[in-house]
Amino acid sequence: MPGYIEDRWYKKGPDGKRTIPTDRCNQGKRYRVAGVPGVRDRSFDKLTGIDGAKAWLAKAQHESTRGEFIDPRDGTMLLREYVEDHWWPNQNYPDPITRATMRGKLRNHILAHLGAKPLNTIKTPQLRAWLKTLNATLGPGTVNDVWGALSSILQAAVDDERITKNYCRSQRTVRPPARPEPRATAWSREQVLLVRSHIDSRVQLAVDVGVGAGLRQGEVFGLAVEDIDYDAQVIHVRRQVKKVGSKLVFALPKGRKVRSVPVPPHLLQRVREHLERWPAKTVTLPWGDPEEGATEKEMKERAPRTFELLLTSARGGAWRRDYFNDTLWKPALEAAGLIGPPEEKKRPIAGKPGRFRTVKRYAEEREMGFHSLRHTFASVQLDARENVVAVSKWLGHADPSITLRIYAHMMPEADGRGRTAMQNWFEGDTKKISPAAPRVLEAPVPVLSDTPQEQGADVPDSLAVVL
Known part of the structure; x- marks a missing residue:
């Protein structure tokens, strides 16, 4: 095989033994491995042993032949250097x-702790210590996200042939905490009305639209006159107001999905009353990204757009979510x-x-956020036995399974009907068992309608019961 020491x-000397000193005698490392295709020369102090020249030559020859050789010296690059010079510029x-969220994770939770370590030293002990530090200060969801970010970086280093193994992916003893399952909490009608009565009358419509159409907060702030279809009784959700750094922009709704939500006449009347008292104002913001585009395509996509917004701040601009929450919602x-x-x-x-100035800071309580209005909308729809596919579409979820995962506990009588079905099965009462039961029954099974109206359920005509 190619290669030599x-x-x-x-x-x-003449006797065939290595006894004649060279000009480099006792200078630097004695043995040099060379001649292996695709492998840089490397010097060693010892000829034999696990860290000697012969062992290295054998390993290099084997991996070079299979095309799998990775020089460990490439892994001595610091994680910070690799991320800043090689990984991040290509994301x-x-x-x-x-982009801003990922940059914050890198700076605050990855490079701050591991940035000074060489790539090839980030192994199980280092990951264990790092994970312990994160768990002491961050929630399980954030820790899970940060772990995934580091794993992506190390996998890229593997693909770039700088390290041989991504220890984030091969762990059995060190793993991030599981991401907590989302469990939405809806408000009662009394709570909604109580908050609405105490908030500034200029933004009471935000409460109405949040609970009556299930819009996210940014979507409420981005709602324009053109989005209200009084004849079809729907609200078109076409944009949101987002904060990028310190600047506001218009952008597509979450998931880049526009949608239309059917709403009750009661909510449309609230919209009319609001516009009569506080007419819509024209607001112009960049689209998607406040930074000037680097190409003609980016400049065209990010060009400012203008809309007549239903809800604006006292100065006539779009609402900033943090300012709205601190000055109106939480009070x-x-x-x-x-x-x-x-x-x-x-x-x-x-x-x-x-x-000095006085700064007020409220404790963070997720169950009391503006998003609870959206959960309330979903709960009313599901309690009325509305089709989960339709509810998912109105909420703007990518898939109905997301809606089920978040709101399954709000669907009424799920366990009760299942319990009753099993009781009827044990008793052999085939006439009361759903057609979804096992096909071991000999008697024909009547097809029961799943439609609430046909089952005699009391279904609200509209969301006016909430508003």
């Missing part, structure tokens, strides 16, 4: 929010007695020595 210190995140929750008072701190005012 050179003794740099001694050469053979493509069309959504600027996703309304406090006034309604749903959350406690905020923690107040005094902070110095920049450029004004001796002067």
